Amino acid sequence: MATAKPNKKAAAVAIDLPECPVCMETMSAPIFQCQSGHSLCNSCTQNLMPPICPICRQNLTQMRNWQLEEIVAKAKVPCPNKSAGCVYTMVSVDMEEHLKECIFREMECPLGIVFGKCSWTGKLKDMMEHFKERHTDHCNATSDEEVELTNVDIKNDDRHFFLVAQTKFLFIITVKIDTLQNMVYWTIQHIGSKKAAHDHIYEIHVLSKQNPRRKVVFTEHCFNDAIKPEEIFRQGKCAALPLEMLVHYIKDKKLSFRFFIKRIPPAPKANKNDKGDGKNDNKPGPKGPGPKPKNPNQDSKPKQNGAGPSGKGNKNKAQA
Ligand SMILES: [Zn+2]
Ligand SMILES: [Zn+2]
Ligand SMILES: [Zn+2]
Numbered sequence: 001m002a003t004a005k006p007n008k009k010a011a012a013v014a015i016d017l018p019e020c021p022v023c024m025e026t027m028s029a030p031i032f033q034c035q036s037g038h039s040l041c042n043s044c045t046q047n048l049m050p051p052i053c054p055i056c057r058q059n060l061t062q063m064r065n066w067q068l069e070e071i072v073a074k075a076k077v078p079c080p081n082k083s084a085g086c087v088y089t090m091v092s093v094d095m096e097e098h099l100k101e102c103i104f105r106e107m108e109c110p111l112g113i114v115f116g117k118c119s120w121t122g123k124l125k126d127m128m129e130h131f132k133e134r135h136t137d138h139c140n141a142t143s144d145e146e147v148e149l150t151n152v153d154i155k156n157d158d159r160h161f162f163l164v165a166q167t168k169f170l171f172i173i174t175v176k177i178d179t180l181q182n183m184v185y186w187t188i189q190h191i192g193s194k195k196a197a198h199d200h201i202y203e204i205h206v207l208s209k210q211n212p213r214r215k216v217v218f219t220e221h222c223f224n225d226a227i228k229p230e231e232i233f234r235q236g237k238c239a240a241l242p243l244e245m246l247v248h249y250i251k252d253k254k255l256s257f258r259f260f261i262k263r264i265p266p267a268p269k270a271n272k273n274d275k276g277d278g279k280n281d282n283k284p285g286p287k288g289p290g291p292k293p294k295n296p297n298q299d300s301k302p303k304q305n306g307a308g309p310s311g312k313g314n315k316n317k318a319q320a
């Protein structure tokens with residue numbers, strides 16, 4: 001058993017997924033067989049007329065090839081956008097989720113999605129260039145610089161959209177005045193994966209045009225662009241102010257805010273070390289994840305001197 005498992009894994013990674021001999025598409029469940037055992041995909045099995053195997057001329061059957069289906073389900077397949085640069089591989093059930101957030105997919109203009117009037121489609125890497133050519137008013141917001149919205153009126157629904165590039169990442173800022181909810185909302189979304197979005201937090205500083213000492217600051221996690229801003233607003237996981245408060249920040253129909261987007265330093269390594277320490281350390285300490293590897297060694301020395309051979313023996317077992 002112990003030797004079989006690694007072999008299985010290696011096979012799953014190395015294997016080239018079988019193609020249907022008729023349509024040449026990569027096989028996916030359900031997979032059917034002819035009378036002599038050739039495997040065909042579902043659509044070819046249902047649609048071939050007459051229902052005869054093109055390889056051996058025997059009849060097709062409704063017999064499934066369960067083992068092959070299992071291999072296909074476990075195998076990691078490359079992203080269909082591989083030729084565009086995506087290096088992601090995944091089991092086929094995860095494909096749909098990934099394609100929603102693959103940064104190498106063909107994308108629509110996000111401004112066109114919100115306001116219409118733009119039919120641009122293209123790759124993420126060309127999106128900022130498109131904005132600089134066609135939507136200059138929607139890509140001029142810069143981190144830590146005052147963004148001034150004009151013609152702001154809390155009696156009218158309104159929406160502002162900015163595309164922001166920070167390091168190699170793209171973000172969308174949405175500001176929405178919602179007279180029905182009587183609220184103004186800000187959210188910053190990362191165009192890309194959920195995980196990358198979660199690695200970023202943003203701050204919104206709303207600055208009063210009437211009194212420079214007045215300011216409200218929000219700190220929130222970024223969402224990715226797979227979720228609609230309206231859903232983020234509905235969940236309340238965004239910067240938001242009641243419109244009667246916003247009034248005090250507007251002057252001459254102008255409203256200002258600053259924003260900051262920060263990447264959160266990765267933390268999982270620290271967690272792994274903590275777990276490792278916990279496993280090696282047999283003594284239940286008062287602070288579970290706290291003790292460093294050095295402490296048990298320091299503890300063992302006095303034990304060798306003071307507590308006798310039994311203490312030493314236990315310690316050796318613990319270390320082995
Ligand atoms: Zn086929
Ligand atoms: Zn056949
Ligand atoms: Zn991809």
Ligand SMILES: [Zn+2]
Nearest residue numbers: 109112118120
């Ligand atoms: Zn556009």
